[in-house]
Amino acid sequence: MAIVDHPRSSLLARLRDPARWIATVDIVAALLALSLPWSTSLVGIFGAVMVVTMLPALDAGSLVRSLKNPICAAPAALFLLALIGTLWSDAAWGARLYAVGPTAKLLVLPFLFQHFARSQRGLWVFIAFLVSCALMVVMSWIVAFFPDLTLKARDVTLRGIFVKNYIDQSQEFALCAVALAYPIVMLAREKKIALACLLCLLALAFVSNMAFVIVSRTALVTMPIMLATFGVLHLRVRTTLLILCATAIAGLVAWMASPQLKATVDKFRTDYELYMAQDANTSIGNWLEFYRKSLHFFAEAPLKGHGTGSTRGLFEQAAAGATAGTAAAEVVGNPHNQTLNVAVQWGAIGIVLLYAMWLSHLLLFRDEELISWIGLLVVVQNVFTSLFNSHIFDFHEGWMYVLGVGVAGGMVLKATAAKVDPTDLAGSL
Template sequence: MSALAGHQGPVLLARRWRDPAAWRTTVDVMAILLAASLPWSTSLVSILGVVMLITMTPFLDVERLLQILKRPISIAPIALFLVALVGTLWSDAAWGARLYAVGPAAKLLVLPALFYHFERSERGLWVFAAFLGSCVLMVVMSTAVAFNPALALKANADRGIFVKNYIDQGQEFSLCAVALAYPIAQLLRARRFVPAGLLTAIMIAFLANMIFIVVSRTALVTIPILLAVFGLIHLKWRANLLIAAGVLMLGLAAWSVSPQLQAKVATFTTQYQDYRNDRGVTSIGERLEFWRKSLRFFADAPLIGHGSGSTRHLFELAASGPSDLSSGQVVGNPHNQTLYVAVQWGALGVVILYAMWAVHLLLFRGDGLVPWIGLLVVAQNIFTSLFNSHIFDFHEGWMYVIGVGVAGGMLLGSRSQPDSAQRPVTT
């Protein structure tokens, strides 16, 4: 029997090697691991992303992929990458800087691949569950690090940061917290109070971390907006009024008991005044200075911009003060997605960027958990990109690619089948 089993092992392996379903399962596993690793590691995300694309190729349906590529939801991100690539031709920056600026746009090419795969995969929700579970574990570690900073993997980390930074962590936690609003509401309507209570506890854990441990200004601004989007889409006006009143009361209560929240909100005014009076470098002062100069750069080349990788050189030429003042800072990123694109690729790039956001928003019309997740990912990216360049930042850019790609593929698959109501994309 042992000899027979030893002979069958290579045979079974060969069969699985030639089995399209086995390869699709491998892609599912890679996507799940990719989502789970995103809160923890950049290098692992890059490796898993490449492996995921490679495992799609053995049984690639070229005809179906071409159909996906012809859709506006794929054309727009590809066009944005191509503009970044072609923009190297008219840039005055060194070629190293030009090519380096193209790299952040390359992840957008993964979107059509995810649309293609998850159009027929049944494991899309597993990807989102993996990301949620990973973020829950990160809450635990963030809380532990807040009480024992020696546990942090990152040297000189901010309070409550186990790995990466407070901006990335705030984006993860705010996305998960608001995304849970939909399943909680659905479970309460179905009178399934135990799972609703469990998800509510997880939501509170995310919010409590952002209020008492790691406070992000971007999250403070965007969470109320995203909750308002949820209320307008999924709730009646009376429920919205009750929730608004409850959120206001909770906000006042959190303000009264959280010194971290008070200190973070106070920075809005103090840092602005420091900027106005030239009292050192502050994050708000830097942003205002970057935006002011970027608008001038855009006005100098409004149609196609200054080319890929040109931003840092432009700021070097425009530096008008010592390095300890905001006016003397030199950066390669103006901390605003529109200006990031406008400076390098002008109105052409801005039109393509807005078109991509628009077609992805329209993709997630309708009711259900998956449309809500996709809509939330796009809306969060749009609002947070007022203060950052989150399409081209590594962490937030991959959040967008995974969220839009997986949810979009699931919706394409459900809408292409007559029995789409039976598929578990709205549970």
């Protein structure tokens, strides 16, 4: 007599199957990457769903053990410091708790490391992000010619921005353009010229959009550093020098041919001169003013800082009596520098944890493989753009970091564990 499974027992068996939950998380993570260039709300939703769907297949013991590893311990400690830092802050409790929020996304990193150390589909996430950014390039060009189609304010100086802002868009395009350098070179070495040319055209699409539509000054500064990192790690010295020379020449030609790029570069000088001469409220002037005041705040409480959420109140006190409309009168809750943002709130303790996190993640991606290159590039971009922004705490760039490092890190841990002991992937954590 044949035994027929009860529908309820069959459903329970599927719900208890770790492989199904792992596949579900992979799909949600890819959807998160796909939505990252387009929507803040969707990223928040998919982020929450991703963590929830990780729980049924979670190895709690492995997760706890992973906290002994600096790649997990440092970001978790930075969150705990932000939480504990509310106790000595003079800000209102609403401001203190609000300031804890941007650090919470760092807690997703240990979950991502564990998950993608077991998953077979980590590459899906990076492909989804690349495809999404490629579609954004197309949309950016369309909006550049038909600005009424934008979902943002119809400001003629920001043509080419469909959603979000030019800083986020430049971060995405710069990351994709430089990340493609590795597969292009590898494919060329393997004589797969057609595919290499296709990826080269895609990289040029990102670069040309930044040259002729709109680009952030942060991307202009950090892209050469990212390219130099690639050259040092993956090319011969002679080849690196030739590429750097070619890049410099191409940049000069682009600067001469692109009014938008020339205006962006020229604005560095004019903003600085206006600030020095008149204390004018310009972007460069504001940066310098924020840095000067933040260093003063740090000197007042060098060990543990002024506490979580204290930054705006300190700037309000410093701006008292300043002439309205000047850089000195600007009040912000973010000094536009990641190190100073941490230093003002949590002092030297916070700086040590921040740099320990960056260093541990840099050391994680030491192999000469595609995934290690992607992870390394995400960290390098975040470190250097954080000279001009607080990108760990910013929503968009923060999620770029968490998702990129978490997925790539998990895949690297899996590959490392397979070399040491294929039966103990969790041990690599």
